[in-house]
Amino acid sequence: MININRDKPDQNITKKFTQGDNDANKQSITKRSENYSQWFLDIISAADLADNSPVRGCMVIKPNGYAIWEKMQMTLDKMFKKTGVVNAYFPLFIPISFLSKEAEHVEGFATECAVVTHHRLEKNKNGKMVPAGELGEPLVVRPTSETIIYAMFAKWINSYRDLPILINQWANIVRWEMRTKPFLRTMEFLWQEGHTAHTTREEAHARALQMLEIYRIFAEEYMAIPIIKGTKSESEKFAGAVNTYTIEALMQDGKALQSGTSHLLGQNFAKAFGVKFLDQNGHEQYAWQTSWGMTTRMIGGLIMTHSDDKGLVLPPRIAPIQIVIIPIWASEKDHQEIIQTANSLAKQLQDLDITVKIDDRDMRPGPKFYEWEKKGIPVRIEIGPKDMEKQSILAVRRDTGEKQSATLIGAAEHIRDLLDKIQKDLLEKATKFRDKNIRTADSYEEFKNILEKGGFISAHLCLNPKCETKVKEETKATTRCTPFNQKEELGKCIICGKESKQRVLFARSY
């Protein structure tokens, strides 16, 4: 098996060499410019991240996709715990009466609740299994857990000494969505939901902002997804919250993606569930609460921020496998020697906490290159006979395709630095794209013209929800947020012309 021509890997893959390949290698990927939606689905399939399931709107997260989620979980979990948050687990089912206690909340979720009404199956006359054992009170499969968790908080909290409570839950969530799309909008998804209770509004507010900042750090420093922090409008905020804070990202097709939200719940739920405490003066007070969540939809954001027409691109800090080493050999003698070198380099990389895979399958290198390219491994290292002669390796960046030769001595450190650089470059590239796609509009006409370019539009909007609704109905663009730390600027609402004190970011969104 001879193939050391790296620039043109042999595409004439014989049956023999397909061993170990999966379907991903046999598919082609639609170009973004041709059909962005299809490209997104193709990437998921080519990188083997997820598959449709026979249950309407539910996907299967395949091992490659789940490994990304595991890395996200591990990273976020550590960040949460450093701030004093602890994990717990609450029931999947919520009695309808609980969900109904906070009026806005139940209105917000009523149209998308999976409802359990029976607790067993029995055979009907035709021998078919049908539901039986009707429940006295139907149970809703959690669309979010404020109600069930705060019923417990009410039981646990007596005194100011019991506060703050800082709890997080990793769980599955069900929202009966009519139009679904893998990762971005599925009927069942995985998430974490944080829930806290405090003695004062100030402390709760600070916590809501602290968790939003953790989401920002996670999105930017790990996922390399630049985001804009801001406040949601009254109509876009979480059902039952006082304020919803959000991080908003911009995808390559110019649509926005809400990537994480943190809610100041005020005392709304505390009053509905009786979450009360005795303060230091012995007076009964309602607790101040927050909740905050990030979901598997972020994997959709990850795909749509970095990937290209060749496949998935993963930022090194979130890639389950960071390096793939591909030994290239012409003779068995070469093979032994090269594998030894690959093993030794892998060991050095592992000592630097870098995750490495050696792809030693009995296949030509070409198909291997394609496979790992599609799967988004940040750096491919090739070691062939010529490299051995020169005592060097070849490193190929997934994001740019750039090839670098490095001496074997010091190669591990070189690769570590390269991974850092890729991480930085990906964020920089995405930030440039995002910044280039924030435009201002000073009239509704201008707004509508700009909208076709995609991206965020910064425009004045008054506080009348009717103006917001008009934009949404006529253009499908929604307010994403009022960004934090915006300069105050007087202007006129692009819809009604009334006075507005600041600009709001609009976009079409996922």
Next chain:
Amino acid sequence: MININRDKPDQNITKKFTQGDNDANKQSITKRSENYSQWFLDIISAADLADNSPVRGCMVIKPNGYAIWEKMQMTLDKMFKKTGVVNAYFPLFIPISFLSKEAEHVEGFATECAVVTHHRLEKNKNGKMVPAGELGEPLVVRPTSETIIYAMFAKWINSYRDLPILINQWANIVRWEMRTKPFLRTMEFLWQEGHTAHTTREEAHARALQMLEIYRIFAEEYMAIPIIKGTKSESEKFAGAVNTYTIEALMQDGKALQSGTSHLLGQNFAKAFGVKFLDQNGHEQYAWQTSWGMTTRMIGGLIMTHSDDKGLVLPPRIAPIQIVIIPIWASEKDHQEIIQTANSLAKQLQDLDITVKIDDRDMRPGPKFYEWEKKGIPVRIEIGPKDMEKQSILAVRRDTGEKQSATLIGAAEHIRDLLDKIQKDLLEKATKFRDKNIRTADSYEEFKNILEKGGFISAHLCLNPKCETKVKEETKATTRCTPFNQKEELGKCIICGKESKQRVLFARSY
């Protein structure tokens, strides 16, 4: 605040000193000898592991309990991955038609299925939220995931080259149990379920046994729970399996606990779901499958194996906090110095991968001792002014109450060795108890007499399921397993007197 009398910690806790205490400190624990069931519930409450929820049969796993589960997960997950298993995630909902495809399987779970029949809520005439949007086909909340996972396997597997598939899922499971008990039997529980597919029966069989062995190692070496490996009877095996292998533990009240099972599914599900592959000769074959699971009920087993009348006892390898350091000071000057010493010791312990908590709350030491005792921290370290003088520490074992003085120099290594010893001693103690409680019976009379002592009974039983049923109905004892590696021994069935080739283990069980 002066309290360095360690043998009699001051029990006269004034209001001031209760700061930071939780309810756990105020409850007393029922003695095992008085009411074992109540003792179990008291331990859960005293160690703050879980709480009842307002949803029938569902518990809330509180942070202390969930931290144990996280450690169990992390340990098992690593062990699985070392054998090539990867994680994935499959839908929560299973269409009834899927569950019905394997006849025995659906019969086995029909009586305990939560069924989703509607997908939204709407207000009725009285303004009450009621289920609406009836589904064409009702969905069952997974009681286990063989059917939905194997429907996917059928899609993914084409050729022998796609095998083996080795997948695990960490998930929540719902089984509508009528009588529930925290951790041991709850309507919703957490677990992992492994699912594999292979080209041959031999390979599948070897995998089922390999995973059972992992469960044994985990139970014995981490949870310090001695177990007996064996095969389930026809009537006790998993619905749809060819063989169910089990690890059975013995609780302190003499009842058995099924602690993990691994099933050889043969081709039963493969045939029901069309999990087929082309073998090396181009012939179509059904895959051979296994599934295996371990659940949060193991936390119940952990409690009932080691805990005592003072509270929870945790084996060091599974304890989220392994060491608590309690500084004891009489003056502020002492305090500073002691805290410095505590911090430095904590650092040294952390460097040895030991999890440490310094309890520096402004409380008397007595209540602290009680609190950590109840919560099962394996070793408490006390550092007081006299220890500082002698440059030593006092280490107190949770399991035996034994106190050891150790010089500050080398204290960390001493503690590490002590933790190892505690781990070993706990397993040894539980093994002795277990072995003392395996008795043989050679007649049904003898069987019934011995049964009142609790523990396992080894007795001959023929293969006629009627004999097994008779024992179950008359004594509530069930067959736990036919142990592996038992000597062959001819005998007579204690019920019908017919020939039996080996003894079976019976017990009353959770």
